[in-house]
Amino acid sequence: MLFEVRCPVCGASGAAPCDRCARRLKAAPALPTPKDVDGCVAALSYTGAGRELVARLKYRNARVSVPGLADAIAALVDPATVDVVTWAPTSAVRRRERGFDQARLLARAVARRLHRPCRALLKRSPGPPQTGRPKRDRVNGPNFTATRKAPKRVLLIDDVITTGATVSAAARALRSAGASEIRAAAAARTPLKATEALSDAAGDG
Secondary structure, three states, X not given: OOOOOEOOOOOOEOOOXXXXXXXXXXXXXXXXXXXXXXXXXXXXXXXXXXXXXXXXXXHHXXXXXXXXXXXXXXXXXXXXXXXXXXXXXXXXXXXXXXXXXXXXXXXXXXXXXXXXXXXXXXXXXXXXXXXXXXXXXXXXXXXXXXXOOOOOEEEEEEEEEOOOHHHHHHHHHHHHXXXXXXXXXXXXXXXXXXXXXXXXXXXXX
């Protein structure tokens, strides 16, 4: 059975995203590499159409956007630097609520494009989500534990990198499990001004 493809951003039929919305996407800003990570890339700026595209995957299960996002992420990664692809998992509560883990979907798709294995290497401990928290409360990131020994070179996938606290926390757990080179890749990265606004909202800007 064939299903009609609609743009996750505007709802137009034909592609995800449609040509009009694709022209509105902006490249990810060049920002410092998060702590404990050896390199960091992202496909899009988490603003405007890019924000809508990624947020509708994350919150509305718009999986039709996964192939295009995976293509864009994989194009930024040298397969020769990767032994295995993994992801920064969402919490068990969020996974049950949504019925999926968006970072896992992206990681599996990116791994296929890079012709590398995709493995679950991390478990996230219960705790508040990072989304919407002020920067001072995000700084240490969520708690992750490794579920198995990690290969030396790991590509860590996340949906959005804002302060970098999540990928930093995940990288520390991977290093404790044996990884020595960890690169992070995301569908989108939040511009610096928006990240700083988290601090302003918390009164520590």
